[in-house]
Amino acid sequence: MAAESSIRRDTQAASEEGEALVPAMFQNLIGYHLRVAQETSFQAFARAAGKADLKPGWYALLTALAERESMTPSELSRICGRDRSTLTSSLKALSHRGLIARRRNPDDQRSYSVKLTEDGRKMQERLHEIAVVQNARLDEIAGEDKAVLIDVLGRIAATFGTQDF
């Protein structure tokens, strides 16, 4: 595992040893801790997925598709919280790799729907396994605070996510 180690060790990013020490000014800021927690945990997921040669960014897309059988890009955009223009390129990549299939909507020539292919489903399942492990780790860390954590995070998302400025 020394070899594995070095992959991470010689990167130029932060999170090395001696260490950052939360800048005093940020210590009490929820937003700061939110960002750091989210970034580090996502990166852990990305690393785990990357080792298995999987694209972590596809997980949300594939999982949403795994639940609905078929969706238009716009629906997927709403569900995943990404701009439609972002979906255009993601779907192009997924399609190119044979993970999804597109089908024109006969009732509306502007629109089409996408669904998982067999390969897409397999990829989703492999990513899901990694996500499950990652999430078990998070559950363990949160321990008895999990319910409170999810509740507060939900309140934050609800407050900022629904108001139109």
Place this chain on the structure above:
Amino acid sequence: MAAESSIRRDTQAASEEGEALVPAMFQNLIGYHLRVAQETSFQAFARAAGKADLKPGWYALLTALAERESMTPSELSRICGRDRSTLTSSLKALSHRGLIARRRNPDDQRSYSVKLTEDGRKMQERLHEIAVVQNARLDEIAGEDKAVLIDVLGRIAATFGTQDF
């Protein structure tokens, strides 16, 4: 304010009305809620800063510099948790806009240090005001759970941020 409204309203992104409804598969996943909470709250900050024509991404950088008088790019990288290569372009932009000044290190020709200019300090202060408002909002939402929230987020960051894979 109808005009303000439309800026946001006609974007193609999600977080519109009827609305996403958390996909069942994600409902219980801490990672998912973490991501959504962080993204929505950051976007709220970015919108607020954007209205005042400020670059939200510069806040962390300028604030770190506001606390230390002078730092090298590498130190800033560690403190802000960004890759050194990311800093290169950020610092170029900040410098170009006269918000920071660079000074070569006479003892080491490879290195230099950056410090805030007067304009940089002003920008930091204006961004800070917005951050304070934003954070008051978060504090309000978190309410009595704030301490638990920060604690759990800190544990998450500590766990994923310090292990070398």
Place this chain on the structure above:
DNA sequence: GCAAGATAGTTTGGTGTCAAATTATCTTGC
């Protein structure tokens, strides 16, 4: 001293994201 290795910063290439503008198609009001 000087070669080998470490370190500071930059460059290059790739990803993911948003927003604005664009194209094609559909719907509505008259």
Place this chain on the structure above:
DNA sequence: GCAAGATAATTTGACACCAAACTATCTTGC
């Protein structure tokens, strides 16, 4: 029926980010 507006997706342009490769400089061991 047809013009005006709405809607679905795409294109284009801009950023922020990371990682790997690179350049220049410093440090160390001998």
